[in-house]
Amino acid sequence: MINENGGSYMHFTVKKALNILDCCKIVAGKRGLNSSIRSVSIMDSPDISWLKRGDLLLTTGYIFKDDSETQIKLIQDLAERDCAGLAIKVKRFLSTIPEPMIQEANRLGFPILEIPYERLLSDMLFAVTREILKSESIFNEQVRRRDFISRLLRGELANETAVLSQGHEYGILTGCEYVVLYIYENASKKRKSLSIDKSILFKAMNEVGNALHVKLIGEQLDDFVIIVQDYRINDMFHPVSEKARKAACMLVKSFAKHNEKKTISIGIGTRQSDVRDIHTSFQEAKEAVYLGCRVTSGGNGAIHEYTALEPEALLQHLPDRELNRYFTATVEKLIIYDEENGTELFQTLEIYLYCGGKLGDAARILFVHRNTVKFRIARIEELLGISLADGNVSFRLQLGMCASRLLGVSSRFAEPILDMLKEG
Template sequence: MKVSELLAVPHFAGMNMIAGASGKEREVHTVNMMDAPDIIHFLNQNELLVTTAYHVKDHPDQLTELIRMMSEKGCAALGIKTKRFLKEIPQSVIDLANELSFPIIDLPIEISLGEIVNHTLRAISDKRATELSLAFETHKQFTQLILQGKGIPKLLQDLSQTIGYPVQLINQHLKPIFKTNSDSELFTFMNSIRKEAFTLSVKNTSSIAFSLRATRQAYTLFPIYFSEKKIGFLSVMGDIQHYNPSTLLTIDQAINVISFALMKEQALKQQTRSIRNDFFLRFIDGAFPSETETLHRAAEFSLPNNQMYVVAGKLDDTDRYFTYTERQQTIDDIYEFIEDEVNKGHFFTLGDCCIILFEIHQDSSIEKSLLQLQSMVLSYFDKTISFGVSNISHTFLQTKHAYKEALDALKQGELLKKTNFIQTFQTKDVIELLRLIPEKELKTFYRYTLQGFFQSKAEEEQTLLETLSVFLDTNCQISETAKRLFVHRNTVVYRIEKCEEILGKSLKESETTLQLRIALRLKTLLEL
């Protein structure tokens, strides 16, 4: 309890503060009696010392040194029975106490020091019991909000109403998560220091206070730990570091409940992320039997069937870590940061790579977004990350091929020994144009063009199509085709004649060879 609160106790009605009144907010945690001149060695911080001043009655000026040393130790106050053995307190002692803001209390002569000690300890005990009861009820109230499913926003709203200050919840990267008011000034401030990779030092401190120069508005940040290395902040719009202890106690209880709620949300988030990653991996592996089922599953994860880019990202130099655990922890931290920063994308992690599906908007620039991510990763983590970007995927189903393009672009940049790069996939042929055509139409064209081959045995069909593909790739050169297939020239002639017989057309016609080239490309594209 504070010195001012102690003086308000009914049993101490006769006490008066005769010096150091500006220090009345000092905390009193315990009390001691002076029974020897060397009492200073046995005093502790926030301790009230009461005395009759018998040991200094002949040399009252010695109180000066006692007060100085008590102030240096952080003691709460000095209570003296001024009318017991001292005629008066020297003015030099009064002046020093006022200078140090160290309270000197005039104790009533009719109350014994033992009674003063007992009443003081009882008052401190009663106050602490009240605070513990308040803490219990507050913790119970906030816990019920979470258990009832009302969530952190409702908890923050009740906390704000209880303490009378607007509050916000900020993650470890100073990004607002929940807030009770639209404090644009704080948002602007936090955004500016985020761009400078500003790091708050929270070690060995319970809160951090600051004020904005433009508005002189004070804020207090209370750290919230919700996992081993992750930390967030509860921002209170006001400087309440030395405010009413009950207010700080209420905030502490809210922080405890918020911490557990955040750990729960973190676990649920990781589970959801794992399920999403599993879906995308199965989609890439072709595990779903039909397009309808694939789109239905995608809709469950709010994945749109719109135009988008697929981006594959990978940290540079991840092989330089001493342990696998250190390496994986760094990757997880950075990818989680990127996931929180991606506003217009859908995020997955597959192995060491992160996959982002960027929807195409009129006001969006994928290159600008990726450059910003690279800059923030470098600023916050002192690491670099590279990205491979696919061509436009016009439907969600096409992201399967776009994913491979993004990985190819990423590998292409790695082969060139580049770091912190953004590599765009370069279309090698007409495949990208063919993807603009509905898959159903492509399959119809493929079957119509090569329908005669489907009547043959599978082994013979494969041999003839392979020969036909090489023959067309070599510009219809018999000798070159035989060389590439490691067969006799006459074998190639026989197979080509067989192909013309099946097709009912001559391979010397340019229109026929064009259709066949496209159909054979479709065979690879459609994985037939």
């Protein structure tokens, strides 16, 4: 389920005005149908110096009824001032909209609407003004909602009662566990904000929420953020962290299905049981995307969990010289050996340790025989002069691999292996 206020705000446009004023029709400038209407006025004077951006002008056409040059100049001036459009009442002073005006409006993409004779301009003025005020009210509510969620994610709301009281209006539930998903568009580094069609994400959120029986709240900030909420606290069989993982997978697949040209990556924060700590999960989800893109080879459409990247999150604060020193002392010899001999010892060790030292599981992921993994492990122990039966040794090697990834020497797993691990 998605919060009913979750849809993105759209300005009141000429196209929407036509739906309300169903008696009117557009006769020119259809390219400008999505122009925003910010105000509406009745035009009864040739002086348009008072007009401003977004104005919709209603007129009987008396002031320009006999002068084609004035008609063309009016359209040009209105378009230059970025007005929303011109609505002309016919069969009083003009039998039809003058052709010169239509041609110029089509050239400039400036909307001209035709108002039937029987409609009063004052009635239309009232109807459009009412819709503008309604749109502004919706917009102001969305601004308040975005501000609340933004402050919640920044950790600026410390009073739990106040957070839940105000948050209830925006879909924040009590007695829940919370996990934040941070959605990042895989695009140029030059981009400043998410440019993907957010309606696709909202549609996917509805499908995911209904399928997993969780409440999702989405908001567009610098990137898109989703708060996963689940009532079933301490559910060992279906914890909220597992549902968040499933939700992320479903969102990536759903987005890919509806948008082939763009992809997203998703960071997953840790589970929080206090609404005031949602900001912690948010920061973790954001860092997971950053670290995940840096140290894995998952590529576009990847999912990065903070819990799986905690060692990198700690080690990234060390100077590169310290990371280099530790890398050299632990696993560098394997990478050099692989490069010189065309072997895959480093990757084998990485998968073997990921599988908790289980030869069969590692062999299945690597698509090799169990004995092949056994032989490679023996060779690794020989090269490094260690025994993987020692837990401390395994731990040191895993940290060495984390250091290598942060240094850009290696990436965590290959793409097919990542897919296998997700399925497994």
